[in-house]
Amino acid sequence: MKQDHPDLSVRRQCSLLSLARSSLYYHPRGESPENLAFMKIIDRQFLETPWYGSRQMARHMQRKGHRCGRHRVRRLMRLMRLVPIYQEPKTSKKHPEHKIYPYLLKGLVITRPNQVWCTDISYIPMRRGFLYLVAVMDWHSRKVLSWRLSNSMDAGFCIEALKEALARYGPPEIFNSDQGSQFTRTDFTDVLHDAKVKISMDGRGRWIDNRMIERFWRSLKYECVYLNAFETGSEAREGIGAWITYYNEKRPHSSHGLLTPSEAYDSRTQNLKTAA
Template sequence: MDEHRDRFGVEPICRALQIAPSGYRRRAACERNPARRCARAQRDAALMPHVQRVWDENLQVYGVKKVWHQLRREGHNAPRCMVERLMRRQGLRGVIRGKTVRTTVSDAKAPCPLDHVQRVFKAERPNQLWVSDFTYVSTWQGWLYVAFVVDVFSRRIVGWRVSRSMTTDFVMDALEQALFERRPERDKSLIHHSDRGSQYVSIRYSERLNEAGIQPSVGSTGDSYDNALAETINGLYKAELIHRRGPWKTREAVEIATLQWVSWFNHRRLLEPLGHVPPVEFEANYYRILESQTAAV
């Protein structure tokens, strides 16, 4: 409004935005003179710096209860609900016991492809549907992130990568490995499904899928069920390898162990949905039956 008021005028802009000119003028007056704001807004503005300070001074681990108690010790008699509301507004939260790392960081500005899977993780042949996701591993050197690309037909891990950062290059490396190993046909019959993480909906990742002739798909509601199969693979990886053999010291140790686990998973691990056979054997049986049918014709 302030940027264009000299050119168009306040009232025409308000009509276009369907807001009352009096509301805009009242807000502008409050910004020029904070004393004109309502009592609640003035109390919020006075307390918010103290909430931020207490949270920062205590290693950013305090939750609402401890921030509230510390403010009371300092003489700020604000109600707990007010502290909770201000912390939520400022994006502050207490530490949660256990290891919690946010890996799915959505980009609201990035256009998302349609959901072509609708939580039905089934495929009738190899290279019909891939799912991608990544998880985290704690090491003495810091957090590591491990990305997987899985062929839904056989649950075979066709691409993976370990990285120290959650970047687009990181997940693209896993995709490139999958493309090199599988060499899918460029007819867009292959669907690549992921969650709404900013890495997977980035321009570079989308362009690489299009270049390879792969149709992108992204979960519509943004919860774990939208990418349940990839979440299952992550869970197996954590339960069967990471949690059993930790603590992990270095990235190299995680990479070597992940390489060994992926090889075992693909070639030896029995999967109940496949009839208790390994993914590689399941695919080999499919191609053997396909060849026999072709020969019979």
């Protein structure tokens, strides 16, 4: 009996597990235990005060008795991809040679699923390291359409998540992201162009422009990540996957009354198909 090539088998496993290939071979990132502890403190505080830059965050750390200066805080915040909501020069991770698209959501009333999707990347602390999580969300229903974990900031895991969402749900009218280099590179935007999707990007440092998915990160971290000290990539994938299923299927969202995100998405898309 012919057996699959090992590399093909790994790719199939990654597809089934919503996990980037590199995360199957996860190794803790090379930061000291002290820096990892500081990163967790910074991450928690940033959820409470997303306007804190490195100077204010360093003051907060020092007031709490931590010996962590501004230069270290700035490096850790950049590593964690935390950008304050105000305009601050040279904090964005955009690529100087990549095209930046205009913000299309100003004044737009979003009333239906697949009108606007949004995406973002968040830092996920582990017991002895960290991972990055990307999610694609439907703006109206707040349903998470796809997600991927990775131990690097390479754009590959973002492209995988985007392609999965498009394959499962069809294209949206508008796709909104920040100006991070993972979302501005041509192999990411080409996927959207091929699907005839309009591309929208937040202003630099404008956390509030992508606020729907930022609220999702807050819920995920307080209700799942901070309550579980994940040891490995597979543990993180299983725990986060279970929580996202709960969030989509069982957790009513305040913007839709008693409906869960999946119910809000499915009921509205079914109504649109009936009307058509």
